[in-house]
Amino acid sequence: MxxxxxxxxxxxxxxxxxxxxxxxxxxxxxxxxxKFSFITGSVCIRCNRPMDDKGKTCYDCERWIAQNPFLESNISVFEYNSFMQEVISKWKYRGDYVLAELFREEVQQRFEEAFSDLDGLIVVPIPLSEERLQERGFNQAEAIASFVNAPSENAIKRIHTEKQSKKSRKERMTSANPFQIEKPQRSTIVLIDDIYTTGRTLHHAAEVLKSSGAPEVYSFTLVRG
Structure with a gap:
């Protein structure tokens, strides 16, 4: 091997x-x-951002609580170091799908640790727009979701928007909601995505899911940017 x-x-x-x-x-x-850096030690209790103060909430999450309190919390597996940046680029943007296997074991273990006490949960991968899916050939969030022991549902749809990677931090935080509901859910939801940066994508997705009947929405991401 x-x-x-x-x-x-x-x-x-x-x-x-x-x-x-x-x-x-x-x-x-x-x-x-x-070369991978796992998230350990003191983190924001809502978004998993590494920080000095244990049991505290970061500034971004304080804003979310005030403006858009639909996402309960986020769990991530890895920090976004230079090696992870290189891996994500090759996997996500150059279409090397098999690289998802690098994360399988860690994703399975961390997801089980974080969500094993939630009965009847459903995972919802963050969707790509049709245009983006055609460009890449696969949805990285669906690849991550396939590793966890929970039923998956494509419950939301994305309206085509500019790539998040091209936006400034301010533009990401103030962008309009790009999602609409496809299949309303009445179960607890865990959203799946590759990277949590400002959290805007996940908070938007949580908003449409909770507004259509989901009792609680959490998120699980491979990386905390």
């Missing part, structure tokens, strides 16, 4: 258990694993 990122050969660790139990297939070498 070779590392999915650097193509270095992965040599399995052989012990007496190797011959008695099924072995996990490693998709990353140890060097590449070490």
């Amino acid at each position: 070779h590392c999915l990122w650097c193509d270095q050969k992965i040599l399995p660790k052989v012990t007496w258990l190797t011959f008695l139990t099924p072995q996990k297939i490693e998709v990353l070498c140890e060097e590449c694993k070490g």
Whole structure:
């Protein structure tokens, strides 16, 4: 087996258990694993942003609470360091779909830790516009959602808008809601997306879902930008 990122050969660790139990297939070498930065320590209790004060809410979330209190909280797996930026770029913008396997195990574990006590939840991947889906060939949020042990529903639709990556922080925070409801839900929802930056996309999605009957809406993202 070779590392999915650097193509270095992965040599399995052989012990007496190797011959008695099924072995996990490693998709990353140890060097590449070490380049990912997990979110640990003190974080904002609502959006998972790393911060110095434990048990506090960040400035952005204070604004959301006042203006758009539809999203309960967000959980993310990784910090957005330079290595993750490179991985996301190759996976998301250059169409290397198989790279999603780099995150499978960590996504499954973190999602279970965060949401195992929510009964009957449904995951809703953040949709792409038809134009963006044709450009990329896949929806990265759906790829992440496929890893978790929960039913998935395409409950909202995106109206085509300018790429978030082209907008300034101020423009993202003040942009109009790009979503409309497709299938109203009466269950607790966990939105799935790749990156939480300002939170605007997820708060907009939560707004249309709660307005159509969802009792609670949370979010789960691969990365906290």
